[in-house]
Amino acid sequence: MADPTASKPAAAAPAASATPAAKKQQPASKPGEVVNKSRRGLIWACIWGYLGINFLMFLRFFFPRALYEPNTVFNIGYPADFAMGIDQRYLMTNRVWVIREPDRLFVIYARCTHLGCTPEWKSAENKFKCPCHGSGYDSEGINFEGPAPRPMDRAFISLDPTGKIIVDSSRLFIDDARAGVNHFNDPGAFLSV
Ligand code: FES
Incomplete structure (x- = not known):
């Protein structure tokens, strides 16, 4: 018969009692x-x-x-607002020059007829000069030097009931000698003043 006073085998040590070195070795x-x-x-x-x-x-x-894009139909004011010569007020906004002559007023669309660059007005030389390939146009936009095949086009122009000038740059008049057409004197291509 077993002796009740005999000592029991020692229980396993609790985890809390593990040594610090052992703790370190345990992965987190x-x-x-x-x-x-x-x-x-x-x-x-x-x-x-x-x-x-x-x-x-x-x-x-x-x-x-x-x-x-800017509106192609726009109002540029009264004929009396324009002095004789080339007016560049609408070049940046609408790509046109307004030309006033003693008896008429017309609008040139500022697009070179060679490859479409925008020419510059050279007042000292009294001509438009295209910076791309050197085409030159006189003060009416008629080509006279360089590769441009014809004059610059002109935009449709009319007066509204109040007497203001309305330009429509989507309606252009051309002068092309090779094709035998010249619409620069058609109604709408200029205003008599
Ligand atoms: S685009 Fe004007 S000369 Fe060529």
Whole structure:
């Protein structure tokens, strides 16, 4: 019969009693958990990145890539507002020059008839000069040097009921000797003043 006073075998030491050196050797978490955590982080980063890009693309719809061109029909004031000669007030905004002569007023569309550059008015030389390939036009826009094949076109011009000049640069009058056409004296190509 067993002796009840006999001492029991010593119980396993509690974890709390582990030595500091042993504690150090225990990993903070299992290696598989670390890999899962970083993988989860990567997946979330991809999801948020994808959603962010889609949101930016959605916002882009509110800012369409529209090209704002000036109106082709515009009012340039009264004939008396123009002194004799070349008026460049509407060159930057509407790409036209207004030409006032003793008996008439007309509007030249500022586009070189060679390849479409915008010529410059050289007042000292009394001519329009194209900076691209050197075409020259006289003060009425008639070509006389360089590769331009014909004079610069003229825009439709009319008076509204109040006497103001309305220009329509979408309606152009051409003079092309090669084709045997000259519309510079047609109604709408000039105003008698
Ligand atoms: S485009 Fe004007 S000369 Fe060529």
